[in-house]
Amino acid sequence: MADSTIEYKIENLEPVIQKNDILSITVSSVNAEATVPFNLYAKTTSQGNVNAGTASQSNGFLVDQDGTLQFPMLGRIKAAGLTKKQLKSIITRDLIQKNLLYDPVVDIRYLNYKVTVLGEVIHPSVFNVPSEKITLLEALGLAGDLTPYARRDNILILHEVEEGKRVAKRINLNDNELLTSPYYYLKSNDVVYVAANEAKVASTSTTKQWLPVFISSLSFIAIVVDRLTR
Numbered sequence: 271m272a273d274s275t276i277e278y279k280i281e282n283l284e285p286v287i288q289k290n291d292i293l294s295i296t297v298s299s300v301n302a303e304a305t306v307p308f309n310l311y312a313k314t315t316s317q318g319n320v321n322a323g324t325a326s327q328s329n330g331f332l333v334d335q336d337g338t339l340q341f342p343m344l345g346r347i348k349a350a351g352l353t354k355k356q357l358k359s360i361i362t363r364d365l366i367q368k369n370l371l372y373d374p375v376v377d378i379r380y381l382n383y384k385v386t387v388l389g390e391v392i393h394p395s396v397f398n399v400p401s402e403k404i405t406l407l408e409a410l411g412l413a414g415d416l417t418p419y420a421r422r423d424n425i426l427i428l429h430e431v432e433e434g435k436r437v438a439k440r441i442n443l444n445d446n447e448l449l450t451s452p453y454y455y456l457k458s459n460d461v462v463y464v465a466a467n468e469a470k471v472a473s474t475s476t477t478k479q480w481l482p483v484f485i486s487s488l489s490f491i492a493i494v495v496d497r498l499t500r
Contacts, residue, residue, distance in 0.1 A: 292330040292381040330381040387413040389464035390420035428461040
């Protein structure tokens, strides 16, 4: 039997920072004491807390509506539209140029990186993604996989391209080119909706038609029983 292994080159583009993103920014240096003013949020979130995810979001650096964030001793820094790598370079440069640190190492992570999975899945929900990297199949796995009524050829992805604007893309899980789709890797705030098949739609429609009749019948029976038992 011939080898049926197929290799795919998957391109995972680094997302850019957007307004309303919440970032964890930590600064380290050989002189640990000198980095304390820059790590106030990191110090707060490092304390034990059962709701660590919530605490991290509330104490991270919020990217405001003007696309900037307020950073200790550096003031306002433009963040929206940049990648994490680009923002790291800017903060590192500014710390050195202003003689605040000579050897800073800056680390940036998203605190509100999440995707939403709805529709015909076992556990529809909003999922936080600490790794900041998730594929469509992994997101469906987090949601407990598809239900028997799911349409594998009709997965809708709503992708946020900018604040208040989304683009919609339908994905077919049976497509051989799925792994090379630019939508295979999900971005923060993406919404995945799994459509129901015709059998589920027909069943739901029938239920809606007969439900009022069923409720009326139950009410009538209840009245009859009540009168007979008096």
